[in-house]
Amino acid sequence: MLDKLKIPEHHYLNNGHSLKSWLLTKDHKRIAIMYLMSISVMFFIGGLFGVGIRLELATPQGDFVSADTYNKFFTMHGVIMVFFFLIPSIPAVLGNFLIPPMIGAKDLAFPRINLISLYIYWIGGIFTLYAMIAGGVDTGWTFYTPYSATGSNTNVIPTAIGIFIAGFSSILTGLNFIVTIHRMRAPGMTWFRLPLFVWAHYATSLVQVLGTPVIAITIVMLAVERGFGFGIFDPARGGDPVLFQHLFWFYSHPAVYIMILPALGVQSELISTFSRKRIFGYSFVAFSSLAIAVFGFIVWAHHMFVAGISTYAAMVFSFLSFSVAIPSAVKTFNWSATLYKGAISFETPMLYAYGFMGLFAIGGLTGLFLATLGLDVHVHDTYFVVAHFHYIMVGGAIMGYLGGLHFWWPKMTGRMYSEFFSKVSAIMVFVGFNVTFFPQFVVGYLGMPRRYHSYPDEFQVLNVMSSAGATVLGLGYVLPVIYFLWSLKYGQVAGPNPWGASGLEWQMQSPPLTENFVETPIVNTEPYEYEHVVVKEKHLV
């Protein structure tokens, strides 16, 4: 069987080899690949700043870089990771590649707008990288006023313009997905036959479309204040800095769901595929994505409990923040129920899925600590918060992204990566992540504030643990680059469906044709029909 598998003669990757055939393509799959390369570059740039932070914090004294440089390090780390890696990560790469085939379409509804969104992302990235090279920014990724408007003398405007522009790339991606999911579904692909990955992206797109314009206008107001001396947020000019925080978090809390919802979608695909079972409670999992998107818009002020909002407002926002736990728990329990009595296995993507479940649970539960008014006053602006959101954004979103990438890599490239090294990397990422960030819960609870480049001696042990864990984590991230690139040439040919998965995308050849399907498929089964499907192409083992 092994020698029967060959890379098909025609596929989207060899449909034109010139640079122009890539830069002017309207193929969602090629655009996804270009996004993959772009965000990987951004990930490693953002990661370098993370390395700088951990190096500085290995010793209690501020000896590696000055306090000002340190401020720039954590700002650039946050800006690049949030706006240029996490926000586009799963939607722009995996969503772009997979949503059309998953619903049986030839392309997204607006292929040209899809390409434009990539160019917009690049232009935004250039502005932000320019700001980095020109000396960086030191406001923190949150750009709180009045410091960002009148205090800081670093490159606030170029960075803000970069984020403003990149925001439109995110809006256009979301808009494209919404229209595609509404109007491009193949015959028979009803809403309740959609893979949960698609439902998750639908919810994500709603957040992108409704939230991103608010950060855009906030940046405009910040820019006119800083650039033209207009008075809007600056208290010296009669403005209200808390208004900035409201507007900022109105986007930036839902933005967390732009990062995590797609990962939850990937998770549902992985759990179902590798336990050979229909997902438990399909419609609950589907609607919990929408519920998270909706609740996400009414909890933002939990970031502002100590910013001087009224106690009553704080109580309401605290209560609402707790309610986000319900749909999140619905998902987690349904995945557990799917695993129960399933034929579960331990392929690399599934290792990431197991890791995700643990880390997402810890990240989510510590979120409840922070939503509690009294406790938040104690741990606000400490490393506890840093640890919490890294559990969600790295432990959740990046684990989901890597799990998805390992799952669909054979579909995207037609070849398998090294099973051994990918498992090593998955374990390194999981272990390294926990060693890095778990001590930060402790050190934060003990009172170490975030955003300082020095700290009291008694925190050193925990910080050294964190820096050591970060080394393992970093290596765990470098390893996939090597074996993925290696697989492009030397990897075993994967065939159309190496995991025996049930989704429509596995019906295409690997790598797919430019038009995905020769004929529009007609769907007449429910999703995740693993009861009928047990053909697993075991040739890979």
Next chain:
Amino acid sequence: MSNAVVHADSHGQAHAAHHPALQHHFDTMGQQKEAAVIGMWVFLLTEILFFGGLFMAYMLYRTWYFDAFAEASRSLDIFWGALNTAVLIASSLTMAMAVRCAQVNKRMATVNWLILTMILGAVFLGVKVIEYSDKFEHHHVPGLNYKWAAEHPSTALGAGAPAPVAGAGHAEPAAAAAPHRELSLSPEQLQLTTQIYFSLYFTMTGLHALHMIIGIGLMSVITWMAWKGKFDAEYYTPVEMSGLYWHFVDIVWIFLFPLLYLVERP
């Protein structure tokens, strides 16, 4: 193979003569048009939230500094504001006519209505230029020697100001007629808080004007396409989409006009 998916020709009837404007990934013209319409509405939703942030800021500061907002608002010339409102509403009508004509295959009428819409848009922007230059003259541009002068008509001249001829660029007939009213704010506070009003005024009207300029740019392309005969009863989506956009920009002004010009007028 695994899933019970049948490959079949799902769009049998669509193989008869494709419309030249039908893109390859759509099955029918209807599907293509619906996609565009939904996409445009979703885009307009993002636009609402984009302006929404500004309206939020406006709401807060107007509540905090109502007197300053009322005072600063009276310094705007209601004549120009009302004229522009009328111009924009008229342009929405001409735009709707253009869409209708495209729908019923009237090529030259479409072109003419589009041109008329662009002219009305340009008139609006011209009036905006007159108003902006007036603000520069009166030091009402925040961050640029901003000065809320006491000799301003509404506070100093009282009711005795001569009624200017309509059309004089810097006249404030309505403001001049306002009765003198005790203010709760000191001149220093007024200087500070009217500046917030004008910061919002310039940001809001500036962004609105930018949207108009983009709209006129879009429309000139659409006009050229219409003139080239690219549209017919089966395919006039671009005309309809720019129409939706234009109506949206119009609606934003319908909110901006009372919020900025009519805060408190006798």
